[in-house]
Amino acid sequence: MAKRSVLNDGFTMLEMMLTLSIISILLLISIVAMPTDNAGHVDQEIDTIGYLFQSAQTDAMRTSAQRIISMDPIGQKIQVRTHEGQIIKTYPLETCTLKQGGLDRIIFKPDGDTHKFGTVSMDCLGTSVNYVFQIQRGRFRIER
Secondary structure, three states: OOOOOHHHHOOOHHHHHHHHHHHHHHHHHHHHOOOOOHHHHHHHHHHHHHHHHHHHHHHHHHHOOOEEEEEEOOOOEEEEEEOOOOEEEEEEOOOEEEOOOOOOEEEEOOOOOEOOOEEEEEEEOOEEEEEEEOOHHHOEEEEO
């Protein structure tokens, strides 16, 4: 009875490369067919815009100077400026779009209050989202 060599019990290099190439092709096909998660992007952008508003308010109170938030529905971006007009931050909208007819700017006073009551309206992939601002304490709420 002949003994088998230990060296002959494994895969050959050609068999291994063929197996890996087949698995790679199957993975490439399945990745293209995977659905995208747009709901997560919408939620993330809604939260990011809320944080942008809060940071502008906090910055106004910290520096004791007004912060102006401008909504640009044509360029689809939100800008935070100083009262001299210097741009502090620009946030380009990715998933949401600004609707016409809402507030075009919000001014946070040094005490944290806003200059007027109103709503910033957006369309986030078919979902209507409103940021409703109050004058006192600069509070706002998000309505979906």
